[in-house]
Amino acid sequence: MSKGEENVGVTERRAAVILLLTMVLLGVFPLDVLLPSFPALADHFRTTPADIALSISLFAIGMSLSQLLIGPLSDVIGRKGLLLAGMVVSIIGALGCVMSTEYAWFLMFRLVQAIGCGCFVLAQALVQDLFDGKVRDQLRILMVTASGIFISVSPLAGTVLQHAMDWPGSFIAFIALAAAVFLKACFFLENQRPATAPSKGMLQSYRMICRDTGFLGYWLVAAIAFTCHFSFIVISPLIFMEQLQLSPYEFSLTLLFYGVAYLFGGVVARVLANRIAPNTQIIVGLGLIFLSGILMLWLSAMLGLSTQTILIPMVVCTAGTTIARPVATSKAMDIFPDNAGTSASAGNTLVFVFGGLVSALINLSASHLQVTLAISFLALSTVGIGVNALISQRHQAMNTG
Structure with a gap:
């Protein structure tokens, strides 16, 4: 094909x-x-x-x-x-x-x-x-x-x-x-083999793509968006089954409802993809993740821990993830089109390792998971917006230079 x-x-x-x-x-x-x-x-x-x-x-x-x-x-x-x-x-x-x-x-x-x-x-x-x-x-x-x-x-x-x-x-x-x-x-x-097979060896290919700040930056943005979702999934059994005492079946239904948020986020992402620039999409997505952190902190302070005070902010966070992550991935993958396999492997490994480390750190705060999760959303989205700004400034400097 x-x-x-x-x-x-x-x-x-x-x-x-x-x-x-x-x-x-x-x-x-x-x-x-x-x-x-x-x-x-x-x-x-x-x-x-x-x-x-x-x-x-x-x-x-x-x-x-x-x-x-x-x-x-x-x-x-x-x-x-x-x-x-x-x-x-x-x-x-x-x-x-x-x-x-x-x-x-x-x-x-x-x-x-x-x-x-x-x-x-x-x-x-x-x-x-x-x-x-x-x-x-x-x-x-x-x-x-x-x-x-x-x-x-x-x-x-x-x-x-x-x-x-x-x-x-x-x-x-x-x-x-x-x-x-x-x-x-x-x-x-x-x-069939790729139309243009890379002449470099495996280690040389990894070294080449990992030296590109745009490649690493966009994959880091994708990793940040993924981590906010992944951290919630990892700690969700502790929140819903241990702290809120839901049965496994009730917990499964709760996550099923959470899946509806992905449908909503996907629809919003498809609409925005046709109307605003890619970098703006990233800012909007990360902005929604930041907003979800504020919302979760406010609901925690006002109403305490409940299924609603967790799921409502997560719907907003999920919308941000589905808006920011795909466009960041596309921007990263477009940098080395002839090394798509190497690029996908390096990027997905970064996404997984970053998500695993952050979720493990959040998991250490067993008695304050809701607040820790909210603070992590605020911190991660802030870092992501900063990284995206640095990439944009670097591209502008290269184009004018």
């Missing part, structure tokens, strides 16, 4: 969007869908829920390291082969988890699954390959919106799968989805 929206027909474009959205789903599905099965997994492997939580951390580390290799390799040998190989490995890992009878074997196959799932970083590279201009930007908005919805729905889906098939249910569902994506990629993607 040739690059450029002018070469993508309606049928092919629809097929590409379905493939990319399913890859987005598979990129988040193995993490959150397993949460309701922690007690069952701990009982099956005769261990503790804390040990099962280790498998989530191990999965995240394995996936992050895997994508650092897959992205640059795809710039040299093409996307299709690596995507298909990654899905085969992830399916083998999921099958191994289902068949495991010992905790150590479960951890090992969980790591195998994570290594295979590193291939889903290629979704961003494929967007860069297959689409141009506003169509590309609109698709990235759709992918961010879908990612938030999938994350919000995953715990409820995990609850349903746990009741229907016990803990193996989430792995069986993953295998079915991955097999469907494998077949879709086999028939849809062409087996």
Whole structure:
């Protein structure tokens, strides 16, 4: 399939969007869908829920390291082969988890699954390959919106799968989805190398893109927008189930409502994308995140901790995330179009590591999570606005110089 929206027909474009959205789903599905099965997994492997939580951390580390290799390799040998190989490995890992009878074997196959799932970083590279201009930007908005919805729905889906098939249910569902994506990629993607293969090696490619302040700056803005959402997801069980005493089912429904906020944010982002400049979109998005921090602090002081005082500011924050993150990602990916795989891997690793570190710091404030979350929104959005201003000033200086 040739690059450029002018070469993508309606049928092919629809097929590409379905493939990319399913890859987005598979990129988040193995993490959150397993949460309701922690007690069952701990009982099956005769261990503790804390040990099962280790498998989530191990999965995240394995996936992050895997994508650092897959992205640059795809710039040299093409996307299709690596995507298909990654899905085969992830399916083998999921099958191994289902068949495991010992905790150590479960951890090992969980790591195998994570290594295979590193291939889903290629979704961003494929967007860069297959689409141009506003169509590309609109698709990235759709992918961010879908990612938030999938994350919000995953715990409820995990609850349903746990009741229907016990803990193996989430792995069986993953295998079915991955097999469907494998077949879709086999028939849809062409087996071709990038039009301009990079002449530099992997380390040289990473060194080249990481020296560009615009590239790092825009990915940092994307990471900040993602972190505000991710931090809430990470600490949401502590707020809703431990502090507010919601049942797992009530907690799942609460996150489902939160997913509606992503739909709202996606609609707003699509409207703004056609009316205001990209840098203005970033400022608007980060401004909404800042506003959500103020709103959360005010509601906390006036009404205390409740489902409403958390969800109302998060709707505003989510709108900001879906406005700022896609355009920042597009601006970063456009800097090195011939190194799309390397760019996607470096950027997504920065996003994930930044989100993980900040959410871990917020998690340390167990008794003041609402206030800490609000303050983090204020601090992160301020840094993001500052970074965006510095990038704009640098570009203006280069254009006038």
